[in-house]
Amino acid sequence: xxxxxxxxxxxxxxxxxxxxxxxxxxxxxxxxxxxxxxxxxxxxxxxxxxxxxxxxxxxxxxxxxxxxxxxxxxxxxxxxxxxxxxxxxxxxxxxxxxxxxxxxxxxxxxxxxxxxxxxxxxxxxxxxxxxxxxxxxxxxxxxxxxxxxxxxxxxxxxxxxxxxxxxxxxxxxxxxxxxxxxxxxxxxxxxxxxxxxxxxxxxxxxxxxxxxxxxxxxxxxxxxxxxxxxxxxxxxxxxxxxxxxxxxxxxxxxxxxxxxxxxxxxxxxxxxxxxxxxxxxxxxxxxxxxxxxxxxxxxxxxxxxxxxxxxxxxxxxxxxxxxxxxxxxxxxxxxxxxxxxxxxxxxxxxxxxxxxxxxxxxxxxxxxxxxxxxxxxxxxxxxxxxxxxxxxxxxxxxxxxxxxxxxxxxxxxxxxxxxxxxxxxxxxxxxxxxxxxxxxxxxxxxxxxxxxxxxxxxxxxxxxxxxxxxxxxxxxxxxxxxxxxxxxxxxxxxxxxxxxxxxxxxxxxxxxxxxxxxxxxxxxxxxxxxxxxxxxxxxxxxxxxxxxxxxxxxxxxxxxxxxxxxxxxxxxxxxxxxxxxxxxxxxxxxxxxxxxxxxxxxxxxxxxxxxxxxxxxxxxxxxxxxxxxxxxxxxxxxxxxxxxxxxxxxxxxxxxxxxxxxxxxxxxxxxxxxxxxxxxxxxxxxxxxxxxxxxxxxxxxxxxxxxxxxxxxxxxxxxxxxxxxxxxxxxxxxxxxxxxxxxxxxxxxxxxxxxxxxxxx
DNA sequence: GAGCGATTAATTTTT
DNA sequence: TTAATCGCTC
Numbered sequence: 001x002x003x004x005x006x007x008x009x010x011x012x013x014x015x016x017x018x019x020x021x022x023x024x025x026x027x028x029x030x031x032x033x034x035x036x037x038x039x040x041x042x043x044x045x046x047x048x049x050x051x052x053x054x055x056x057x058x059x060x061x062x063x064x065x066x067x068x069x070x071x072x073x074x075x076x077x078x079x080x081x082x083x084x085x086x087x088x089x090x091x092x093x094x095x096x097x098x099x100x101x102x103x104x105x106x107x108x109x110x111x112x113x114x115x116x117x118x119x120x121x122x123x124x125x126x127x128x129x130x131x132x133x134x135x136x137x138x139x140x141x142x143x144x145x146x147x148x149x150x151x152x153x154x155x156x157x158x159x160x161x162x163x164x165x166x167x168x169x170x171x172x173x174x175x176x177x178x179x180x181x182x183x184x185x186x187x188x189x190x191x192x193x194x195x196x197x198x199x200x201x202x203x204x205x206x207x208x209x210x211x212x213x214x215x216x217x218x219x220x221x222x223x224x225x226x227x228x229x230x231x232x233x234x235x236x237x238x239x240x241x242x243x244x245x246x247x248x249x250x251x252x253x254x255x256x257x258x259x260x261x262x263x264x265x266x267x268x269x270x271x272x273x274x275x276x277x278x279x280x281x282x283x284x285x286x287x288x289x290x291x292x293x294x295x296x297x298x299x300x301x302x303x304x305x306x307x308x309x310x311x312x313x314x315x316x317x318x319x320x321x322x323x324x325x326x327x328x329x330x331x332x333x334x335x336x337x338x339x340x341x342x343x344x345x346x347x348x349x350x351x352x353x354x355x356x357x358x359x360x361x362x363x364x365x366x367x368x369x370x371x372x373x374x375x376x377x378x379x380x381x382x383x384x385x386x387x388x389x390x391x392x393x394x395x396x397x398x399x400x401x402x403x404x405x406x407x408x409x410x411x412x413x414x415x416x417x418x419x420x421x422x423x424x425x426x427x428x429x430x431x432x433x434x435x436x437x438x439x440x441x442x443x444x445x446x447x448x449x450x451x452x453x454x455x456x457x458x459x460x461x462x463x464x465x466x467x468x469x470x471x472x473x474x475x476x477x478x479x480x481x482x483x484x485x486x487x488x489x490x491x492x493x494x495x496x497x498x499x500x501x502x503x504x505x506x507x508x509x510x511x512x513x514x515x516x517x518x519x520x521x522x523x524x525x526x527x528x529x530x531x532x533x534x535x536x537x538x539x540x541x542x543x544x545x546x547x548x549x550x551x552x553x554x555x556x557x558x559x560x561x562x563x564x565x566x567x568x569x570x571x572x573x574x575x576x577x578x579x580x581x582x583x584x585x586x587x588x589x590x591x592x593x594x595x596x597x598x599x600x601x602x603x604x605x606x607x608x609x610x611x612x613x614x615x616x617x618x619x620x621x622x623x624x625x626x627x628x629x630x631x632x633x634x635x636x637x638x639x640x641x642x643x644x645x646x647x648x649x650x651x652x653x654x655x656x657x658x659x660x661x662x663x664x665x666x667x668x669x670x671x672x673x674x675x676x677x678x679x680x681x682x683x684x685x686x687x688x689x690x691x692x693x694x695x696x697x698x699x700x701x702x703x704x705x706x707x708x709x710x711x712x713x714x715x716x717x718x719x720x721x722x723x724x725x726x727x728x729x730x731x732x733x734x735x736x737x738x739x740x741x742x743x744x745x746x747x748x749x750x751x752x753x754x755x756x757x758x759x760x761x
Numbered sequence: 762g763a764g765c766g767a768t769t770a771a772t773t774t775t776t
Numbered sequence: 777t778t779a780a781t782c783g784c785t786c
Contacts, residue, residue, distance in 0.1 A: 059776070060775095061776090088776075090776090114775080114776090133770090138771095259775075259776095362772060363773085364772055364773090564773085564774065564775090585773095588772095588773050590772095626772080627771075
């Protein structure tokens, strides 16, 4: 085996070989950060540190998995399995599970995701007879989340004059009450939300010195990835855990801090030296990823931000291609431009599908790219977005599993007590809640305890018996066996199976997929030296902390990746498209009036740029659909921050140029595609109308679809002038055949969706 | 209590 | 445009 220290530059080597004492590694984009971290862990172990004493914290499960894999590789053995590597949330969840009883929680506590939490807040707001348009659940959730991440509990929140003034100013004086009720409700339900996993960990270490001592003794070497994204709670926890030995190694890049909306504070990285006076600071400034051009552009862009640790990234790599800037007319054109460009690059430079990434600001932007990629038969993979675990049918199923493990959990209990329908309606549920409150007990106790009378019925008794029968399975049977029984005996699977609509079939498949994943869980050997706990409780504990990005099914597949820039952090691709560079979108309209917010958007742009190894495209569109109506945006201010010398502006033509049809390769593909009639039909269905050389009249206004009829002359935004031949279909779904002349021929247009102007009726 | 149609609200980013 | 909630009817 090659020496694991080979191939490190001087700074990297210094960082790796530093063993004891605090160290901060300021690692610019593409400077080999993960390599340093993993090599450092290997080095610690080679120097006699017990892997059992090493804790490495990351932000994503993916990063944790990668780190573990690379350490194993560097070591060439399986010693790494005793390492404690994981996300903040999953590591703390595991510790809290072991220590739960100290804090009064069941060890099988439920973890609420954001939707669960918002649901509870919504019901509290309702109970308090407040207007949920003013007391918006999402807003309140963020407020509570921010409080917890700042280590402010409900009581402190109420007594903090500054916070109270703020809430009074926004006319939401009852937020403190809501926070208080919310916390109590979660506690009563035996549940923690994401922020509790940090907050309660802090409480545990603060209030229970023996717990603190135990984990300080265990974690003698602590490594933190993406330190710039830590919040106050994480900071405090790390500080406490590391206080005994101060063997803390943090790695981060202030220029890539993009999570302040979630409470992260760059302050943590900026003040590391103040916290640890003898801290060693090492800067990694050589970039191994990108071309000179890409790096210069990135440096220039980030230079517009005021607050940062001074550093200058440089590279030995080739100068590379210019950055390609492209302007299109619509969002669909943008999608098409990108798909065409990918096809063209594949032909010219033999890139594989997986060499491309399309990075956007918001998930909602993915659609146009999906359509155009599908149209050109380019495989793609959507990373992130609505999580599998957020789908209704999956949540329903999981709700059953959760209350079996933790029947205290009222929210999940209410969710499925009458699904599938079993005659326990709103009225019954209301009564039970009232009764439970009177008796100061839980919902479950109220229906399950035979001593409590007057509310139970054959319906509730049947339900309780069923749940209890599952509960008896918990000890002896693994997660899959229980889950399977649930699907069978609740009628859940049958219910979905009976639904033969397209959506119904998809739901059924999703539930099958869920069962498969549970099965996979029970059959995968445990890592990290943990006991072989294949129980349902163990499964549920980790499932909430997983996101789609972590499922990594097909992540390695040869497909173009579509994702938000946030999701792309830490990744790299030979070819990157940074799309939607428009004011109000990127930078987001939410961030335009605050300097700090704007700088965060700029860092986000910096992250997008620095994902690229060889080639980078920046695209923007004149107009795009939002809420189904067309909006116009100016080009993003960030575009002006790219020095013109590095830009290829061939595709930004002014005015009328049909921006979508930009490459000869692109149109060639369309033609060959169109020659296959069956495929063309499919493509027409899937894709938006192709852009063509028609420029809409300056006074183009979309006319009311119901006014259209046969014989009229109309103008289409893309196809130009035409004559309506026939109109078929009912009022809701009228389809017109319109002759657009030799250039486009006869098109069938759905009047509901088409943008048509009546020229002559 | 269940099912259907109508109204409305939402789009920033995620563990 | 879509998803989710509301309210009405059976």
